Amino acid sequence: MKKIAVIMGGYSKESSISLKSGNIVYENLCRKHFMPYRVYIFKDKWFMKDDQNREYIINKHDFSVKLNEEILTFDCIFNTIxxxxxxxxxxxxxxxxxxxxxxxxxQQYSNLTFNKKYCLSLLKCFGINIAKSMFLNKDQFFSEEKILKRVGLPCFVKPSKSGSSIGVSKVYKQEDLHNSIKDAFQYDEEIIIESFLQGKEISVGVFSFGNEITVLPITEIISQNDFFDFESKYSGKSQEVTPANLSVKVTNRVKRMVKKIYKILNLSGISRSEFIICHDKPYFLEINTIPGLSIESIFPKQLKVANISLSDFFSDFINYSMNK
Known part of the structure; x- marks a missing residue:
């Protein structure tokens, strides 16, 4: 029986979501083939919890745990951070x-996809549609007039390396731009200022456990808030329609683009990408290589529509990861 460390937590504000994702994986792993362990990784402490909530410190030198008089090591890590x-x-x-x-x-492709600045710049070179944007580094001089001449209003200000829409703001007036930039720099030293795209927002889950790339049923996102922000994602203030109300033509166009992106970025395992559909053309926003797996998350809902059980999916994911 393979010993699996389900790691969760992390150092960012997304840690609360990671804990939910990790517990979903822990609860759904098949006990006939796997022995899962909950492992928590925080800045101040790495530890494992047993079913009685007793804590055991992780030895960072080899990622092992002293369990009573035995040393526990793991056959595979299920990363939900x-x-x-x-x-x-x-x-x-x-x-x-x-x-x-x-x-x-x-590491190479995790770093590339997590940094929106690098990811968007690369994909643009391959002909992927993206919004007009500008990148700023912390302490860099900038002209609000030049920025707005480039991206227009309204626009979005985003940390380059952040998820769950943390630190993202939508700007309608030039006088609000400075504070939005200042706020985004609290989360990252690189930020993106991006033009607003009027259209339908969709989320596309993808997985590949070999040569074939599978695109899951597409989800349309209808937010009650001004955009699909943190509250919309995790407080029930959005409507998610799966499969999305798209024509066959647009659906096929999205699937082709998603597969192209997956190949360009040389990905494996799972991912979830966000797009805006404008005049039947998909515009890429961002990609998550560790998408949320909580009850509120989109990826597990797409699996359900595709009639794929979480237990089977997680088993396939682990077996692929151990054999690749």
């Missing part, structure tokens, strides 16, 4: 050094 250090490549590189298999893409 959104944000740093799980989604930005830090932990993948750590597990590579220890030669422990893990779910998700490696």
């Amino acid at each position: 959104h944000g740093t250090p799980g989604e930005d490549g830090i932990l993948p590189s750590y597990f590579d050094l220890l030669n422990i298999p893990y779910t998700g893409c490696n």
